[in-house]
Amino acid sequence: MAWAASNEKFFEPLKDVFSKLRLRANIGLVGNDEIGSASDRFFYLSNVNMNDAGFKYSFGTDGGYSRNGISVSRYNNTAITWETARNSTFGLEASLFRKLDVTVEYFLEHRYNILMDRASIPLSMGLEGATPKANVGEARSRSIDINMNYNQKFGQSTGLQFIGNFTYAKNRFEAYEEPEYPYPWMYRKGQPVNQRWGYIAERLFVDDEEVRSSQARFLAVPLPVAAISNLET
Numbered sequence: 001m002a003w004a005a006s007n008e009k010f011f012e013p014l015k016d017v018f019s020k021l022r023l024r025a026n027i028g029l030v031g032n033d034e035i036g037s038a039s040d041r042f043f044y045l046s047n048v049n050m051n052d053a054g055f056k057y058s059f060g061t062d063g064g065y066s067r068n069g070i071s072v073s074r075y076n077n078t079a080i081t082w083e084t085a086r087n088s089t090f091g092l093e094a095s096l097f098r099k100l101d102v103t104v105e106y107f108l109e110h111r112y113n114i115l116m117d118r119a120s121i122p123l124s125m126g127l128e129g130a131t132p133k134a135n136v137g138e139a140r141s142r143s144i145d146i147n148m149n150y151n152q153k154f155g156q157s158t159g160l161q162f163i164g165n166f167t168y169a170k171n172r173f174e175a176y177e178e179p180e181y182p183y184p185w186m187y188r189k190g191q192p193v194n195q196r197w198g199y200i201a202e203r204l205f206v207d208d209e210e211v212r213s214s215q216a217r218f219l220a221v222p223l224p225v226a227a228i229s230n231l232e233t
Contacts, residue, residue, distance in 0.1 A: 001025050020095035025088070032083040035115040036133065043080035043133070047073040072130050081135055085111045101149040109141040109171075116177040136177045139193055143169035 002024035005011055011021070036043070048070065055069025088108040095101050114137025121127055150162040176188040188195070205211045 016097075018094060018096060019098045020093065020101075022093040024091045024093070027086070027088045030085050030087065032085070035080075035083055040074070040133070043074075044076055044078045046076040049073065074130055075127070075132060077132060077134075079135075080115070080133065081113055083111065083115065083135070084113045085109055099151055101151075103145075103147045105145045107141075107143045107145070110138075111140070112138045112175075114138060119177045119179045134177070136175060137173070138175035139171060139173050141169070141171035141193075143167065 002022060004020075004022045006015070006018060006021040011018070014021075039047075049072075050070055051068045052071040053068050055071050056066055057069055058064075058066040086109070090106045092104045093102070113135035115133055115135055116137045117131050117133055118136075121131060144167070146166040148162075148164045152160045154160070171193045173189050173191060173193060178188060181187055205214070
């Protein structure tokens, strides 16, 4: 959907300043069925191994007779569906004094039904080795993009052009399947989708003299943190 305001009659007095003014917006709903791994293609079917040596049982005199057991690596789940994303874009296009062209776009995305492993399944359910999955994840993204193009002519054969752009993007998990952690920094909910996780160290001692002169020797021990990228700045 778009509206060229500069084509309207009431806009004529502003044509000397805004030679072009156009507003546009769109909204869309898309689905992604490429979820899970290649072995998870048919979620409505169970994966059963009828001859699993890992579940072998021996019996008879002195355990002389053995038979392989049955294992389940996935239970059927007919409630699994595709991942869904609702996208919205709002844009503005303007030309000022017939020299400066400006394009501004604001983008929003809401992804939901993200497939994840269930994190809080008690052992009493007997599902060890076959963790069920569900469409429980949710994430939001937003970004803004600004492009500017300035043209200035000097005579018939000389001109000057400036081009600039600005982009800002941010996303985060709104819902993430995870257990109850003892520390807040361990949770992925509220963190960026591509957040780096792991251990960091303050640095290593370079020689024995630095070790002897240091009063905080524990700083060389790796410290677990969630927002490594934030600490690096």
